[in-house]
Amino acid sequence: MKLFRKIFWMGLGAGLALWAVSRAKAYVRANTPKKAREFVLGSDEENDQTAQKTLHGLADELRTRQQEREAELTERFIRRSEPAD
Secondary structure, three states: OHHHHHHHHHHHHHHHHHHHHHHHHHHHHHHOOHHHHHHHHOOOOOOOOHHHHHHHHHHHHHHHHHHHHHHHHHHHHHHHHOOOO
């Protein structure tokens, strides 16, 4: 039962985050001068790929950190398994 509650609240949080981002973008589009809007959202507002680029960047960062941590743990395991001289 706890798992379903966690999934529900995580889904609700993700939905609220998406709603907040879309509202913030709409506010920026409606209330900022064109030059500032292009700086924040990019010059091609209709084909906005900011979210996609951000997700790709986060995934790359996660993958890099995961590989670093795996290398660290592997080295630690190798040192522990070597016989003491």
